[in-house]
Amino acid sequence: MLISSFFPWFVVLASFTVRVIVYGITYTSGIVYVIILKNFQTGKAETSWISSIITTVMFATGPPSGRLVKALGWRVVAVVGGIIAGTGLLLTSLTSNLLFLILSYGFVTGFGCGMAYMVACVAVPAYFRGHRRQKMAVAMASCGSGVGTFIFSPIVQYVYVTYGWQNLFIVLAGVGVQCSSVGLLFRPLSTTSTTDSEKVAEKIANWGFLKNVGFHSSHLGFFLTAFGDSIVYGHLGEYAETLGFTTDKGAYLYSVIGISVMILKLLQGVALDSRGSTVLPIKLAIFFFFLGGVATVILFVSNEYILLLIFATIFGANTAASGGAVVVGILETYYGYEHLELTFGVNLAVIGIGNLLGSPIAGLLFEAYETYTPVLILFCVTKSTAQNFLAENKICKI
Template sequence: MLLSVDIDRGWAWLVAVASFLMHVLMYGVAWSTGIYNAILLDYFHESAATIAWAGSLTPASMYAVGPLAGVLTNRFGCRLTILVGGAISSFGLMISFFAPNIYFLYFSFGIVTGIGLGISFVPAVTCVAHYFEKYRNFATGLAVSGVGVGTFLFPPLITILSHKYTWRGSMLILGALTLNVCLCGTLVRPLPSPRQDFRREKPAAFDLTVFKKAGYLLVCLNNILICFGLSIVYLHLTAFAEASGMSDQDGAMLISVIGIANLVGRFVIGALGSHPRLNVFLLYSLSFMISGTAAAFFPVLHMSFPAMIVLSVMFGFFTASFGALLPALLIEILGLDRLASAYGYLLLFMAVGQMLGGPIAGFIYDKTGSYNSSFYVGGAVIVSSGIMIFFLSFRKRKPFELPTRNIDAADCDEKEPLPA
């Protein structure tokens, strides 16, 4: 039985590392779909909008399943939910090996893989929040920094595997790698609730009270806009770079640079967000004003590879706020008890942005023969998302007291543990 001494120490840090590795694998696949987008354009010879749906559906499905993942996490706990999600995502990648056309990839690579990733994603985030109090923002930043590592490692990995084993073989291998999500999930063992929480009711399966908070509704709209812009950059930057005369390796490198900058940003911004005097809403807002501006400048400086590298660094570093600060924002608005439900519903709004951004950018390219307008639109939308959260930075902050976890083993044995 896990005791209170594991909060902020001991096994808690092992859980944070496991969550980090899960983020490496999940986002390594989800944010590298742009590499496959460029490959599939050459293989299937379909329009950019048609091909874009395959890569766009992966992160969109990942987010769309969020409410279900929140319910499963509340009902069965983080460990079992992660195991189920890891198995489904691995299955989706493996059956993509047999895809006879792009429309089969909509189902296998887009929907099945995305659903599996989404089911694992919610418990991979919320388990860290339950294991930490004092170091919650830092631990969350550490865990979600796996997004940056995955985004850095997977583009060149996919490029190498595709050259050696074709894109079909690369998906088969990625399916085997994704099974490691299940291995990481086994490390997330149940966490007992604190003494004062034993009298609380279990979270409702569908807790709709989160939508009564105006701040939460604004964050939902913010996430639609952010994911719309992110979808454009991640899905089309590689093809945009190749259309500008760069090699496929250079295009993949831009995504990797975004990934490594995102990794650094999650540590730095996560640490800044832990400072008691820093307004996380203001930091979150300014981060997306800057990253959106960087995205809009890709077409302006596309003839200079060093300039594209600089813009990629800026974009990757400041979009790190999305993962590093979002849980902190939700906890401040709604409290820890409703984090799983809030995050689950929020993913549904993210799915809307992810589903629309990439295909709309592909449609614009088909009509204009250029990616310039797509990146202008994507950058402007991201900047707008930051502006709306800027107004939340003036909200009156309520003092938040963390629950006391001084409990003894006898109490743990007598009470039913919360899902962890």
């Protein structure tokens, strides 16, 4: 039992706060996309790389961040990550060049956010290992992603309208660097001897899970759902504007997604944590991936704003199953706690690749056909297919 005091719950709070900041910065990139379109007078396809790259880099940072955590510890990685994220956002405020903005906002900020995010993801399961409330603790921490998307969407829109896009990035830089302050709460655990640590390190260095066909099949499903997520996060606001709705209403849709993510992650944690519960994480993932496929039907009849709100709610529920307690539960159940930092890192990298491709391809389709109809079809296909790779392939222990 690693919980001998109330301190682990402060780790949950720290993880929650880091996720609020990281998701608030990266998952409002759809709003930033609209802002850049209006201020830089660039095309949709090339501008789509902004929202795509920052989330891709954030997730793709998972494997190297996992190694850094083993070498330097949670606290150092989180603090350095916050500094890098803040620096990237500050540099973004100084440019009027799209390429430089992609580098500073997409790569630098994304890398810093990814370092802090990796720590936030692995610290809570480690502190609560063996505790009956582990899944609930993970779910509570992961709710920060929904809260961040919810509260940052209107704030980003307000700061932009009131102070301009350059001051917006300065404000975000000040918020991003707070990951460093919060990161100080990630106190290293010292519950094993040197010999035990060496044994654990040997297990973590084992990449045998990559030989598992089920691992690749399930992660193809995660790739497809991330591909679809990237389309929504990158283009939903702009899509709403093409239907005649205001920019504020487009931004509000992201807040609705955030609320849905927050609530569903808590409910998923309760379901996985309940005594005597027979709910497996893989079953929850299959159900909510299926729900995401159903939600795509709404987009084809979404001329009314209320239908867009319903879609945003269902989409948030689907997105909630792509992370948090569900994914941690899947990876721990089938591949073991000792492999969590590597398997979770690979999971983040796969999601990152999906995020990289979705939004730009959607932008190219829109520019080619001058309508969002083929984009909606692409989203429908990817979301509807994703759950099949979990449902039809049994994941086996390594």
